[in-house]
Structure formats: structure tokens, C-alpha cells
Amino acid sequence: MKGKRGLxxxxxxxxxxxxxxxxxxxxxxxxxxxxxxxxALERRVRPLAAEVGGHVVGxxxxxxxxxxxxxxxxxxxxxxxxxxxLHAIAFSDKDELTGRYVDTTxxxxxxxxxxxxxxxxxxxxxxxKLMVDGGSLLTLTYYGAEKWMPHYNxxxxxxxxxxxxxxxxxxDLGPKNIRVNAIxxxxxxxxxxxxxxxxxxxxxxxEYNSPLRRTVTIDEVGDAGMYFMSDLSRGVTGEIxxxxxxxxxxx
Ligand code: 0WD
Numbered sequence: 001m002k003g004k005r006g007l008x009x010x011x012x013x014x015x016x017x018x019x020x021x022x023x024x025x026x027x028x029x030x031x032x033x034x035x036x037x038x039x040a041l042e043r044r045v046r047p048l049a050a051e052v053g054g055h056v057v058g059x060x061x062x063x064x065x066x067x068x069x070x071x072x073x074x075x076x077x078x079x080x081x082x083x084x085x086l087h088a089i090a091f092s093d094k095d096e097l098t099g100r101y102v103d104t105t106x107x108x109x110x111x112x113x114x115x116x117x118x119x120x121x122x123x124x125x126x127x128x129k130l131m132v133d134g135g136s137l138l139t140l141t142y143y144g145a146e147k148w149m150p151h152y153n154x155x156x157x158x159x160x161x162x163x164x165x166x167x168x169x170x171x172d173l174g175p176k177n178i179r180v181n182a183i184x185x186x187x188x189x190x191x192x193x194x195x196x197x198x199x200x201x202x203x204x205x206x207e208y209n210s211p212l213r214r215t216v217t218i219d220e221v222g223d224a225g226m227y228f229m230s231d232l233s234r235g236v237t238g239e240i241x242x243x244x245x246x247x248x249x250x251x
Contacts, residue, residue, distance in 0.1 A: 001230050002029035005079045007071075009060060009123065010036050010088030010140075013044045015190045017140055018088035018217025021225030028226055034079060035060035035071045036162075059170045062089060062119035063111075072126040084136040084229040084233035089191060091115040092155050098197030101153040107153055116158035117165060122167050124180070134177030138228045139166065140221075141182045141240060141246055151197035163240050170238030179237035181228050186244030187218045211246030 006025065010018040011034055022032055030053035036045035049056050059076040060067045075082060092112040096104055120139045125139060144152035145159035163182060170180040181213070187193060187202050196202070206215050223244045227233050242248045 001025055004083040005031045006084035006229060007033045007075050007082060008086045011045050011048060012041055012191045014048060016180055016184060017188060017218050017221050018086055019048060020222030021086055022052060024222035024226035033057045033075050037061055062115055068122060068126060068171045070116055076130055081132045082135060085123060087120045087123050087139040089115060091118055094195040096154055097195050098151050104154045112154045112158050113161060118160040120162060121165055128173060128178060131178050136229050137180045138225060139182045141184045143184055143251060147251060167238045174237055181237060181239045183221060183224055184240050184242045184244060185221045186247055188216065188218060206247050209250055211249060214245055216245050
């Protein structure tokens with residue numbers, strides 16, 4: 001990936017899936033820019049960015065379009081054009097990631113869909129302008145988009161919409177040689193995952209039942225992410241690629 005430059009959104013700490021993908025891209029020679037969400041995460045993201053010789057282009061909260069504009073302006077100043085963008089962002093009120101989907105409130109539904117789904121389209125709009133020689137957009141999804149999963153609730157609905165948007169974005173941006181894909185990762189203990197009810201049970205369930213009889217790591221998702229960001233996947237777009245130790249064939 002020497003000579004390729006990309007923007008990484010969604011690093012919260014060194015357990016983040018985005019960090020696994022960033023490390024894998026860096027190992028193959030890519031140059032990276034990172035955003036962070038708020039001051040608390042800035043303190044975590046800056047040292048991680050430094051670890052991979054990367055840049056920090058500022059605070060980005062996808063509910064605030066001005067911050068998205070600002071980080072893309074900063075990225076343009078830094079890189080000129082870009083080759084890839086990673087979107088590894090999701091949110092739901094923790095209180096609604098337990099119990100029944102039917103109890104989802106309108107407020108949390110709207111916010112969850114805005115942050116976990118629409119933001120990928122909002123990012124794609126801005127990325128398109130900087131991907132003058134084509135590029136790759138990647139997001140993260142979960143099997144709860146395809147099948148009912150305990151406690152995943154509104155996130156499952158948001159991920160289903162996100163997966164559909166991958167297909168629509170792929171069709172829209174394909175003529176510009178901009179590819180759009182998603183990795184459907186198996187459960188991994190991260191900050192975001194700790195908000196999901198009974199998460200430890202879900203990890204155990206996957207260990208017992210997935211074909212590989214284990215869960216996956218951020219480095220395994222990272223290597224697959226690197227494939228999508230690089231020219232190795234140049235013929236692939238609109239794809240939902242499972243990195244889940246095979247759980248989707250049995251679940
Ligand atoms: O088991 C898992 N961990 C899986 C995660 C399995 C399959 C998919 N995923 C997805 C998540 O749904 C998400 O889309 O992977 C993506 C990355 O999640 P992660 O690596 O599990 O979690 P984490 O390290 O917490 O990073 C997600 C980050 C946020 O962290 P916190 O925990 O503070 O919410 O998304 C960012 C934030 O940095 N984020 C936002 N960024 C900008 N604007 C916003 C926002 N409004 N909200 C959350």
C-alpha cells in the first residue's frame with residue numbers, strides 16, 4: 001500500500017477494530033490520518049496515530065456535519081487526494097441494547113440510524129470529492145443485520161440499513177472507480193461492544209459454535225480490512241464480507 005493515503009474514523013482505543021485495520025494498512029506502507037470524537041478520545045488517539053507515523057486531522061462527531069467538513073478539509077490540506085476511508089462508527093443508547101426491540105424509542109431509533117447508518121453516506125459524499133483517482137470505502141457491520149440476535153435490537157436494524165446502503169453507494173460510485181464494501185465482524189470485546197447486553201455470553205456462544213471454534217481478533221479483521229483498502233480487492237464492490245470464524249454458516 002505504499003503511496004496510498006487514507007482516513008480512519010472510529011478509533012476509540014487500542015482495542016478498536018479501526019485500530020486493527022489501521023495497523024494492517026500501516027504495515028503495508030499506507031499513510032494514515034485519524035479523527036477522534038471528543039477530548040477524552042483525543043488523548044487515546046494521538047499516541048496511537050504517532051505509533052504508526054500517522055496524522056490527526058481533528059475532532060469528528062458525525063451528528064455535527066460541520067465537524068465532518070472540517071476533518072475532510074484538513075485531510076485535503078494534508079494529502080490532496082485520498083485513496084481510502086474507514087468508517088468504524090456506531091451508537092445506540094445502552095439502555096436499549098438489552099431487552100426487546102419492540103420497546104425502542106423514536107429518539108434512540110433516529111439517533112442510532114443517524115450515527116450508525118446515515119453517517120457512512122455523509123462520509124461517502126465528502127470522500128467522493130477527494131477520491132479523484134478512485135478509491136475504497138469500508139464500513140463495519142454485524143450478523144445481527146441478517147438474523148435476530150439477543151439484545152442487538154435497534155443496532156440490528158441500523159446495520160441492515162447500513163448493508164443496504166453499501167449496495168446503493170457501490171452502484172452510485174462504481175463509475176468513478178470508488179468501491180464500497182463492509183466487513184461483518186464476529187463479536188470482539190471493545191468499548192462499543194461492552195454496551196450490548198450479555199455480551200460475554202455471545203462471545204462464549206460463538207466460541208462453542210463457530211466452525212473455527214473461536215472468536216476473531218482485531219488483527220484478523222485488520223488484515224481483511226487491508227485487503228479491501230488495497231488493490232488486492234480491486235474487482236470487489238458492494239460486498240458484505242464475513243470475518244467471524246465462520247459463524248454465519250451455522251447461526
Ligand atoms: O463485536 C464488535 N465489537 C463488533 C463491532 C462486531 C461487528 C461490528 N462492529 C462494528 C461496530 O458496530 C462499529 O460500527 O465495528 C465498528 C467499530 O466498533 P468497535 O471497534 O467495536 O468499537 P469502539 O472501539 O468503541 O469504536 C466505536 C467508536 C466510538 O467509540 P465509543 O465506544 O466511544 O462509542 O465509534 C465512534 C466512537 O469513537 N463514534 C462516533 N464517532 C463520531 N461521531 C460517534 C459519533 N457520533 N459515535 C460513536
